[in-house]
Amino acid sequence: MIKGLYIHIPFCEIKCPYCDFTSFVWNEDSLKKRYVSALKKELSLYKEFNFNLETIYFGGGTPSSLNPDLLAHIIQFIKENIKTEKELEITVEVNPKTYRYQDFKIIKDMGVNRVSIGNQSFLEKNLTSLGRNHKPEDTLQTVENCIKAGITNINLDLIYGIQGQTLDDLEKDLKIYSELPITHISAYMLTAYEGTPLGTLVKSGCYNLPDEETTLKMFELIDSFLEEKGFKRYELSNWAKKGYQCKHNLFYWTHTEFLGIGVSSWSFVNNLRFGNTKNIQEYLDLVENSVKPVKFTEELNEEKKREEEIFLSLRLKSGVDLNLIKNKDIIKDLVEEGYATVENGRLVLLAKGIMVLNEIAVKLILF
16 A cells, blocks of 8 residues: 655756755756646556555655646645545655745645755855855745745754864754754755765865764764754654654655655555656656656565665664564674664664664675
């Protein structure tokens, strides 16, 4: 049963130098309208699946690069053609320079009840370093407009590990975040992905990321500071006030079935992981000819499901079931070395372990 629907909107005003997602700088309305029509047609190609949607998530890219009426049309189409729960979590990612009060009012009236704002920092020097095109006051105005429109479930993104960023800088940011009327904070460590402009700068020595010790201290500061302010961490990068965990993202980490539509989207249905083409022209051509734009498929057998569950569960504050781990000696070593603890029959990573999560996952899966 498919409970989550992810919709990828690939358009952006600018391409951030650290972004590794499929996105394009494009402002032509005709292509956006064509893309929205393709999204609706693609969804119609999956009518054989069993749906009982509890969440819809518009990610990107920049979903708020679309006219709000276009987003509203997509939501209306979904509600008219797909079985949904009455209490539906609908999230839209927005750039602080895009939507204003009237725009939020339009999408609120169509059922959007959660907004995720790509703020990243309230310090000008950090925004400049990240290549962002908004100012701190843009985010403050966006939060105000959301609440005025009746959308009170608000996430703000935060990036840490920026060149030149100090612990004092990070604390300044955290103070501003925690004093705003928001319900959720996603904090991501800046990563220099290969193939991105940032990756090239780091590789050439023109951009210096903090060392591992500093990054660990930053994570510990974020975790302890937000905990004191009522934001509880429930996943590697996510903190929420009570009752405001992102239901859609939890589906990803708990092996709940979800469908992704749009260019480069991924899905998990009937023990299959499948992904769409990353080429927007190929995506449009296939869908407009009533062909599913799937380019990558992987069937998960029992062993593969175990491996995935270990990796995904390590991200969660609740940890991974000890019964999934074959080599119990590794558990003992991780605990003794301060990387993890054991709680209620589950292995839970500590801050030190979170910093090397991938390496720990490999050990638990392969040995």
